[in-house]
Amino acid sequence: MAKVLEGPGMGLMKKWGITVPNYLVVTSLEEFSKLAAANDWLKQSKLVVKAHEALGSRFKLGLVKVGLDHKGAEAAAKEMLGRQVGSITVSQVIVSEMVPHKEEYYCAVKSTREGAEIIVANCGGIEVESNWDRVKKLPVEVGAAPTREALEKLAKDAGFTGNLVAQMADFAGKMFACYDNEDAQYLEVNPVVAREGDGQLVALDAVTLLDGDAKFRHPDWNFPFAAEFGRAYTKSELEVQAVDAKIKGSVKLIEIPGGQIAMLPAGGGASVYYCDAVVARGGKLANYAEYSGDPPDWAVEVLTDKVCSLPDIKHIIVGGAIANFTDVKKTFGGIIAGFRKAKSEGKLNGVKIWVRRGGPREKEGLEAMRALKDEGFDIHVFDRNTPLTDIVDKALQAN
DSSP: OEEEOHHHHHHHHHHTTOOOOOEEEESSHHHHHHHHHHOTHHHHSOEEEEEOSSOSOTTTTTOEEEEEOHHHHHHHHHHHTTOEETTEEOOOEEEEEOOOEEEEEEEEEEEOSSEEEEEEESOOTTHHHHTGGGOEEEEEETTOOOOHHHHHHHHHHTTOOTHHHHHHHHHHHHHHHHHHHTTEEEEEEEEEEEETTTOOEEEOOOEEEEOGGGGGGOTTOOSOOBOSSSSOOOHHHHHHHHHHTTSSSEEEEEEOTTOSEEEOOBSHHHHHHHHHHHHHTTOOBSEEEEEESSOOHHHHHHHHHHHHTSTTOOEEEEEEEEOSSOOHHHHHHHHHHHHHHHHHTTOOTTOEEEEEEESTTHHHHHHHHHGGGGGTOEEEEEOTTSOTTHHHHHHHHTO
């Protein structure tokens, strides 16, 4: 699941016919000035300025300013840009026009085991949390789409009356279209507001979670995903994400500063199992990683190179269960190529490598791993007859 910041999230909603305010994302005062010269609404409208980062409680942190004129918005942007909040440095702000309104509503679409659920309420903003009994839901089965009749009934059940019934039904239908076509897992607008003057429903905010593995299907997803760890993604993490988006199968990397045990396990389940084993035995993880679904060897080589580049590591654990269809020799070929590259660059000095794996062509793959000892690698290789986490014990005992 990949989180998308408000700007690109609103862009996706606009693409599917949902009305959003005029907005711009800027990274500097110079950029703000240039865009102001080309966008009259920045000088003609009351404005809202928000830190455009994956941060909660932005109002409480003073990272949301409302009711500003052009000069006030410029001052707010100057105040926010570069501000340090925990481990995050505010590197961009989103500037949008204020939408005059009196009433606030709520609309969301989320993935469920059976398909999806469209959620609507005739209250919004902070009120929706304390009035969850007013929230109404419409289940939608996998492969189906909501009918107009069902959407209008949902709006009526949520307490909408008059013209707002048709408007909210239309808004919720467009939300579902965006959710379904953009491989989303969760979309939320809080608040949806009725704009004064014409009564048009407008999305004032956007929470967007997408299926990151579907990026290859969406060439217009030209925005980065938001980091979910209270910090920006590292260069290595972004490079592995770029590879992951292009391949059959999967490669993943999350760096954990300060650890000495690097992980290079196969399969999501085994990866978590190995990480738990390291922590349970008092070890300090340098990263989370996994390769699964029979990825190409070149992708595994990229992942291996990034893992070998982690600072101050003493061990690398190449663990895995007994694969059903992942070609052990092929994926080990990528790992071996990554190890050789790293060694040629002086990255594995004093690092012990621990291997445990089973699956298709495991004999050939394990033999190729053992042969690395002749090339000067400090490597220890075990087959399916060794319990999975025994190599964790061996690594920690070897310290």
